[in-house]
Amino acid sequence: MSCLRSELSALKNKHYFNYGGQGPLPESSLEAILKSWQQIQELGPFTNDVWPYIADEINKTKNLIANFCGVTTSRVALTENVTSGCILALWGLSFSKGERIVISNCEHPGVVAACKELARRKALEIDILDVQSLRKGVMKESITNDLIIKRLQGILTAKTKLVVISHLLWNTGEIMPIELIAEMLHLYPSNPFLLVDAAQSFCQIPIKQAASTADIYAFTGHKWAFGPEGLGAVILSRRVLESANPTLVGWKSISHEGSIYKDSPNPFHVDARKFEIATSCTPLLAGLRNSIELLETEGTDIERIEKIKLLSKKLWVELKNTEGIETVLEGPPPAGIVSFSMNSVISPKKIVKTLGKQSLWIRVLEDPIWLRACVHIPTNKKEINKLISVLREIALKGKGLDSTV
Numbered sequence: 001m002s003c004l005r006s007e008l009s010a011l012k013n014k015h016y017f018n019y020g021g022q023g024p025l026p027e028s029s030l031e032a033i034l035k036s037w038q039q040i041q042e043l044g045p046f047t048n049d050v051w052p053y054i055a056d057e058i059n060k061t062k063n064l065i066a067n068f069c070g071v072t073t074s075r076v077a078l079t080e081n082v083t084s085g086c087i088l089a090l091w092g093l094s095f096s097k098g099e100r101i102v103i104s105n106c107e108h109p110g111v112v113a114a115c116k117e118l119a120r121r122k123a124l125e126i127d128i129l130d131v132q133s134l135r136k137g138v139m140k141e142s143i144t145n146d147l148i149i150k151r152l153q154g155i156l157t158a159k160t161k162l163v164v165i166s167h168l169l170w171n172t173g174e175i176m177p178i179e180l181i182a183e184m185l186h187l188y189p190s191n192p193f194l195l196v197d198a199a200q201s202f203c204q205i206p207i208k209q210a211a212s213t214a215d216i217y218a219f220t221g222h223k224w225a226f227g228p229e230g231l232g233a234v235i236l237s238r239r240v241l242e243s244a245n246p247t248l249v250g251w252k253s254i255s256h257e258g259s260i261y262k263d264s265p266n267p268f269h270v271d272a273r274k275f276e277i278a279t280s281c282t283p284l285l286a287g288l289r290n291s292i293e294l295l296e297t298e299g300t301d302i303e304r305i306e307k308i309k310l311l312s313k314k315l316w317v318e319l320k321n322t323e324g325i326e327t328v329l330e331g332p333p334p335a336g337i338v339s340f341s342m343n344s345v346i347s348p349k350k351i352v353k354t355l356g357k358q359s360l361w362i363r364v365l366e367d368p369i370w371l372r373a374c375v376h377i378p379t380n381k382k383e384i385n386k387l388i389s390v391l392r393e394i395a396l397k398g399k400g401l402d403s404t405v
């Protein structure tokens with residue numbers, strides 16, 4: 001059993017396939033959070049003795065994240081979740097009436113809503129990049145990449161200011177060629193900004209190149225990193241740091257609190273702290289660091305994704321070989337997200353409920369309506385076999401042979 005798995009109390013009573021929603025918290029991460037909370041009470045909570053401790057916690061966490069993403073610490077802002085990381089920098093960019101935003105048709109509702117509202121307020125136009133129809137799987141990655149670049153080339157205009165796309169699509173499970181997209185955008189005359197939703201890529205696939213080339217690369221600790229909810233980060237490019245204004249402004253955004261009362265043309269930090277706001281939950285930092293360090297004991301980023309791919313391939317093959325089930329991807333997945341649909345009289349929501357009664361947890365996606373099961377380092381073959389055997393029973397019953405489900 002993996003060292004990580006033995007620490008996940010959430011897995012002791014269930015077969016868990018919802019890592020893309022939230023990862024379970026290792027016991028030692030919970031202990032690290034509690035210990036940090038105790039330390040803050042011993043030193044503070046609001047004393048001169050506690051400030052160096054808090055500063056050290058923040059620095060250690062930012063350094064770890066910067067290292068993980070292959071960027072300098074000055075480009076890392078701590079956030080609460082993926083969405084705030086995307087939005088805080090996005091809304092700080094300056095847009096003029098009539099400029100255009102390209103957004104993929106596989107983005108999460110929160111980011112879509114923010115782009116739509118931004119477009120409404122600033123009179124921008126939105127163009128949709130179709131990536132949802134590309135469902136080829138890992139064997140045909142280069143075909144997928146070529147098609148995405150061609151489609152993007154076809155949609156960009158001189159007025160395109162921004163491209164929004166996820167690194168790893170939360171619904172189809174395909175990986176987007178972020179480095180190629182970034183390279184292409186840099187060569188494009190209007191040099192649009194590139195915002196990448198990294199909710200599903202951080203701590204699942206190697207991200208150094210993508211994180212260091214995108215303009216806004218936002219993620220959370222509470223999914224594939226096994227961190228606590230309420231703590232994420234965003235990596236910002238130099239040009240975003242130089243040209244964007246902070247969206248939500250607070251004492252953390254400014255370089256000298258005292259001087260804010262005097263005239264100061266630019267009171268903000270020159271680094272990513274410009275996009276941080278105010279008081280946040282310090283103990284979570286120790287929890288996230290502990291989780292990432294634990295994950296790293298399971299191998300390098302390349303070794304880990306290879307393990308994940310073996311598991312997702314097994315699940316994908318078994319699903320493919322089940323009558324009444326259709327996998328979303330034509331070939332084995334490039335990472336740990338395996339989506340599928342069931343040709344069944346039983347609704348997807350009811351299927352999830354039925355699985356839940358047997359302590360098997362997957363989720364329904366809304367648009368398109370698909371079922372999604374995620375596998376990660378702690379997943380074992382026994383769990384996959386169990387999921388498959390119950391899905392086969394449901395598939396059989398869904399043909400109308402048995403209506404007791």
Ligand SMILES: Cc1ncc(COP(=O)(O)O)c(C=O)c1O
Nearest residue numbers: 081082083084108170197199220
């Ligand atoms: C691709 C993607 N983006 C954004 C989010 C929202 O994450 P958060 O609640 O951390 O903002 C999710 C959550 O499932 C997601 O899958």
